[in-house]
Amino acid sequence: MNLRDLRYIVAVADLGRFGKAAEFCNVSQPTLSGQILKLEEELGVSIFERIGKTTRATAAGAEIIRHARRALAAAGDIVASAHAARDPLFGSIRLGVIPTLAPYLMPFLLPLAAERLPKAPLTLVEDLTGNLLGPLAEGELDAAILATDPESSRLEQIDLFVEPFWLVMPASHPLSRAKSIHPADIDPGSLLLLTDGHCLRDQALALCPSGAERATGAADMRAASLETLLHLTAAGFGLTLAPRLAVASWPHLSGKLVARPIEGDGASRRVRLVHRRDAPRRMVLEALANVVRDGVPDSVRRLP
Amino acid sequence: MNLRDLRYIVAVADLGRFGKAAEFCNVSQPTLSGQILKLEEELGVSIFERIGKTTRATAAGAEIIRHARRALAAAGDIVASAHAARDPLFGSIRLGVIPTLAPYLMPFLLPLAAERLPKAPLTLVEDLTGNLLGPLAEGELDAAILATDPESSRLEQIDLFVEPFWLVMPASHPLSRAKSIHPADIDPGSLLLLTDGHCLRDQALALCPSGAERATGAADMRAASLETLLHLTAAGFGLTLAPRLAVASWPHLSGKLVARPIEGDGASRRVRLVHRRDAPRRMVLEALANVVRDGVPDSVRRLP
DNA sequence: TAAAAATACTCCATAGGTATTTTAT
DNA sequence: ATAAAATACCTATGGAGTATTTTTA
Numbered sequence: 001m002n003l004r005d006l007r008y009i010v011a012v013a014d015l016g017r018f019g020k021a022a023e024f025c026n027v028s029q030p031t032l033s034g035q036i037l038k039l040e041e042e043l044g045v046s047i048f049e050r051i052g053k054t055t056r057a058t059a060a061g062a063e064i065i066r067h068a069r070r071a072l073a074a075a076g077d078i079v080a081s082a083h084a085a086r087d088p089l090f091g092s093i094r095l096g097v098i099p100t101l102a103p104y105l106m107p108f109l110l111p112l113a114a115e116r117l118p119k120a121p122l123t124l125v126e127d128l129t130g131n132l133l134g135p136l137a138e139g140e141l142d143a144a145i146l147a148t149d150p151e152s153s154r155l156e157q158i159d160l161f162v163e164p165f166w167l168v169m170p171a172s173h174p175l176s177r178a179k180s181i182h183p184a185d186i187d188p189g190s191l192l193l194l195t196d197g198h199c200l201r202d203q204a205l206a207l208c209p210s211g212a213e214r215a216t217g218a219a220d221m222r223a224a225s226l227e228t229l230l231h232l233t234a235a236g237f238g239l240t241l242a243p244r245l246a247v248a249s250w251p252h253l254s255g256k257l258v259a260r261p262i263e264g265d266g267a268s269r270r271v272r273l274v275h276r277r278d279a280p281r282r283m284v285l286e287a288l289a290n291v292v293r294d295g296v297p298d299s300v301r302r303l304p
Numbered sequence: 305m306n307l308r309d310l311r312y313i314v315a316v317a318d319l320g321r322f323g324k325a326a327e328f329c330n331v332s333q334p335t336l337s338g339q340i341l342k343l344e345e346e347l348g349v350s351i352f353e354r355i356g357k358t359t360r361a362t363a364a365g366a367e368i369i370r371h372a373r374r375a376l377a378a379a380g381d382i383v384a385s386a387h388a389a390r391d392p393l394f395g396s397i398r399l400g401v402i403p404t405l406a407p408y409l410m411p412f413l414l415p416l417a418a419e420r421l422p423k424a425p426l427t428l429v430e431d432l433t434g435n436l437l438g439p440l441a442e443g444e445l446d447a448a449i450l451a452t453d454p455e456s457s458r459l460e461q462i463d464l465f466v467e468p469f470w471l472v473m474p475a476s477h478p479l480s481r482a483k484s485i486h487p488a489d490i491d492p493g494s495l496l497l498l499t500d501g502h503c504l505r506d507q508a509l510a511l512c513p514s515g516a517e518r519a520t521g522a523a524d525m526r527a528a529s530l531e532t533l534l535h536l537t538a539a540g541f542g543l544t545l546a547p548r549l550a551v552a553s554w555p556h557l558s559g560k561l562v563a564r565p566i567e568g569d570g571a572s573r574r575v576r577l578v579h580r581r582d583a584p585r586r587m588v589l590e591a592l593a594n595v596v597r598d599g600v601p602d603s604v605r606r607l608p
Numbered sequence: 609t610a611a612a613a614a615t616a617c618t619c620c621a622t623a624g625g626t627a628t629t630t631t632a633t
Numbered sequence: 634a635t636a637a638a639a640t641a642c643c644t645a646t647g648g649a650g651t652a653t654t655t656t657t658a
Contacts, residue, residue, distance in 0.1 A: 001379060002307050004648085018613060031649050033613060038647095043386035050613065051657090060389030063584065067381040070582065074375035075305060078368050082347035085364030152457040278374065280367065308623085322638060335624050337638060342622095354638065355632085 003075055005039045006068040008032050009047055013057055013065045073139045080280040088283035090119040095288075096132035096144030097124060100200045100226055101271065104245035105145065105296070112295040113288065120284050128197040139276060143285050145292070147269040148199045156279075157272040158289040159303035161296055164268040165207070166247045166259040168233055168240040176258040183207050183264055192229050192238040195222040203269055204241040207262075233257060243269065244299050270303070307379055309343045310372040312336050313351055317361055317369045377443045384584040392587035394423040399592075400436035400448030401428060404504045404530055405575065408549035409449065409600070416599040417592065424588050432501040443580060447589050449596070451573040452503045460583075461576040462593040463607035465600055468572040469511070470551045470563040472537055472544040480562040487511050487566055496533050496542040499526040507573055508545040511566075537561060547573065548603050574607070 011021035012032075022032040040046050047061035057065055083091055097105065106124070113122055125132070125141060132144045137154050150157070167181045175181055188208040194201040201222075223229040226246050233240045234256045247259045261267075273289045275282075293302045315325035316336075326336040344350050351365035361369055387395055401409065410428070417426055429436070429445060436448045441458050454461070471485045479485055492512040498505040505526075527533040530550050537544045538560045551563045565571075577593045579586075597606045 001382065003305065003375075006379075006382075019611085027648090028650060029613070030615080030651085034615090035648075037614080043383065045386045045389045054658095055613090060385060063385045063389075064382050066582065067378045067385060067584070071307075071375045071378035071382070074371045074378060075310075077371040078305065078310075078375070079347065081364060081367045081371060082349045085349045085367075153455075154457055278370065280371070306623095323636085331623090332625060333638070334626085334640080338640090339623075341639080359638090 001039060001042060003072065005035055006071055008036055009039070009061075009065055010068050010072060012036065012048060012055065013061075016055055018055060069138075076139065077278065077280045084281040084283060087119065088281070089117055089287060091281070091284070092121045092123055093117075093142045093284060093288060094123045094125065094140070096136065096141045096146075097126050098129055098132070098144075098146055098199065099126055100194075100198060100243060100246065101145055101147065102126040103227075104243075104249045105292070107249075108295040108297070109292055113291050116291050117284065117287055120288075129199050130197055136274060137276065139279075142279065142281070143273050143275040143288065145271060146199070146274050147203070147271050150274050154277050155274050156277050157274045158286065160271045160273055160289060160292050161300040161302045162268050162270050163243045163245060163300045164261060165203070165241050165243055166261050168230060168242045168247065168250075168257055168259045170233065170236055171256060171258045173239070173258070176260065178260060180261045180263050183262060183267060186239065186241075186262075190238040192232055192240050193222055194226070194229065195224050199269075200226075200241075200243065207241065207266055230257070241267075245297070248297060248299060271300075305343060305346060306339075307376065309339055310376055312340055313343070313365075313369055314372050314376060316340065316352060316359065317365075320359055322359060373442075380443070381582065381584045388585040388587060391423065392585070393421055393591060395585065395588070396425045396427055397421075397588060397592060398427045398429065398444070398446045400440065400445045400450075401430050402433055402436070402448075402450055402503065403430055404498070404502060404547060404550065405449055405451065406430045407531075408547075408553045409596070411553075412599040412601070413596055417595050420595050421588065421591060424592075433503050434501055440578060441580065443583075446583065446585070447577050447579040447592065449575060450503070450578050451507070451575050454578050458581055459578050460581050461578045462590065464575045464577055464593060464596050465604040465606045466572050466574050467547045467549060467604045468565060469507070469545050469547055470565055472534060472546045472551065472554075472561055472563045474537065474540055475560060475562045477543070477562070480564065482564060484565045484567050487568060487571060490543065490545075490566075494542040496536055496544050497526055498530070498533065499528050503573075504530075504545075504547065511545065511570055534561070545571075549601070552601060552603060575604075 008021065008025060011024045012018055015021045015024060018033050018036075019029045022029040025032060036047065043064070045060045045064070046058055047064055048055050049058055080091070102124070110122065113120075125135075129146050129148055132141065132146065133150055133152070135141045136144050137152065145160070147163070167175070167186060169176055175185060186208055191204065191208055193204060223232060226240075226242060229240045230242070230250060232238065242259065250257070273285065273292065275285050279285065296302070312325060312329060315328045316322055319325045319328060322337050323333045326333040329336060340351065347368070349364045349368070350362055351368055352359050353362055384395070406428070414426065417424075429439075433450050433452055436445065436450065437454055437456070439445045440448050441456065449464070451467070471479070471490060473480055479489060490512055495508065495512055497508055527536060530546060533544045534546070534554060536542065546563065554561070577589065577596065579589050583589065600606065
């Protein structure tokens with residue numbers, strides 16, 4: 001067995017055809033077929049079922065392929081480690097960012113990262129926390145900027161900053177006269193929420209627990225983005241709990257809307273850079289964390 | 305790069321000498337030296353510092369070796385998977401067991417395992433939970449029988465049984481007249497505890513929280529084993545909270561000592577078989593779990 | 609019959625060997 | 634002086650190629 005064999009079987013598993021896999025691996029079809037056959041003989045198990053033109057992994061094969069992916073990931077980490085040792089800040093970073101941060105953080109992050117880490121271009125993936133954790137653990141993402149604790153022993157985090165929540169409301173709203181808002185003063189029935197899967201939704205519900213139980217028809221709306229939520233608020237459908245960076249990016253609505261800070265420690269979220277525990281290139285990730293800390297406005301509290 | 309190369313560098317890292325490593329890998333020293341040199345050239349990093357007769361990994365090398373171990377572990381899992389597919393119940397199982405279970409469980413487990421899993425001999429490692437988790441995650445152990453939740457996303461558990469705690473006391477003790485004991489009736493000051501690291505110590509303290517704070521000189525003894533604890537109890541130094549299986553194995557002390565069940569759900573521990581999430585040979589581990597469930601006396605409650 | 613995988617065979621890159629030199633204690 | 638690693642050079646295993654056959658949808 002060797003790493004090349006593992007690349008072959010993973011390619012066949014991914015592409016479903018020996019010929020395609022051979023093409024992908026830049027070898028001839030007989031070469032790839034022969035090596036896989038030899039591997040199957042060595043292991044004493046058939047990895048693929050060849051039923052005529054279709055090819056699929058056997059039960060044992062599926063398990064073997066899973067381990068093969070792990071082995072290849074580790075081998076990839078060796079190469080990444082070696083590159084990192086030669087030039088710690090070289091090589092693109094695949095970065096996941098949650099949707100309630102990406103649009104407001106990227107304008108600060110991207111130019112500064114391009115300046116401070118010129119040899120480490122960022123590849124951004126914007127998705128919900130739940131959809132970022134898998135690729136992160138598998139090594140398909142190098143890091144992700146999240147606002148929740150991933151609670152996985154395969155992952156580590158670097159704290160970036162604490163972002164307070166502000167309450168956004170129509171300028172005509174009675175609470176808008178106050179300088180800051182007590183959480184208890186927020187009517188849970190009028191709080192607009194994002195759809196399931198957004199960590200901000202859970203954080204808003206943690207602050208206003210009864211927000212989940214209201215039955216008013218209009219208040220049952222669930223927006224897919226903060227922008228939508230904001231426009232709903234401007235249209236008078238309710239109030240929005242918005243993270244500080246998002247609020248700062250909404251000057252165009254300042255005529256109709258008012259944002260006020262919320263008192264207490266609960267009304268904030270800790271933003272962190274999460275990466276695999278055994279990630280290579282920790283140095284560039286630390287550097288990226290510093291870029292975020294330095295680039296972010298003073299309206300959030302930097303960590304540590 | 306090559307799995308063989310990875311074996312070479314791991315061997316050098318483990319044995320500290322190229323020559324010894326070559327011997328271990330069954331190749332000549334020049335062969336191993338040459339391959340490692342070639343790998344270092346390919347990666348563009350030197351993995352080892354050759355300072356005269358001593359050899360040690362460079363900073364980058366240490367990281368590379370860590371990843372190499374991961375890759376080799378995954379490759380080992382492929383072989384194990386293949387063997388398991390040929391004969392699911394073949395091949396020895398390296399099993400860790402905590403000290404407060406091993407002496408009382410093994411007399412039941414070993415004969416039944418030998419009968420029901422004749423081709424899977426058990427290799428036992430008796431140690432504290434904290435010392436078993438590392439080897440378990442690294443793949444040096446196939447499974448471990450523990451009484452606490454390992455809380456690691458790399459590990460999975462198969463519930464085995466719930467083992468109640470009984471209070472062991474001298475026959476002359478006033479509580480010995482009751483059929484069962486209320487936790488509140490136990491004087492925390494007289495409760496004898498194991499040394500740090502034993503999960504049973506923590507479980508006893510969870511049941512009698514104030515047990516940690518007493519200041520009586522004699523009660524500050526910490527025994528390294530349940531057997532010691534029991535003899536201390538027989539000698540009148542205090543009371544012992546003992547798991548059911550241990551109690552059942554002490555007929556020789558029945559004249560002097562009395563054991564009584566404790567009421568309530570808190571006075572028990574859940575025993576489970578813990579293994580790596582990506583362990584191969586799950587089938588034999590499931591089979592082993594069933595052997596434990598079937599072999600254990602009816603005085604504990606089987607799960608699930 | 610057409611597309612996909614297996615077989616047959618040839619070739620050469622490279623891991624491995626032995627003999628020897630270099631290096632540092 | 635000695636033990637360890639590197640170098641030199643030869644051998645042979647096995648991975649890769651092309652051409653062809655087998656298989657089945």
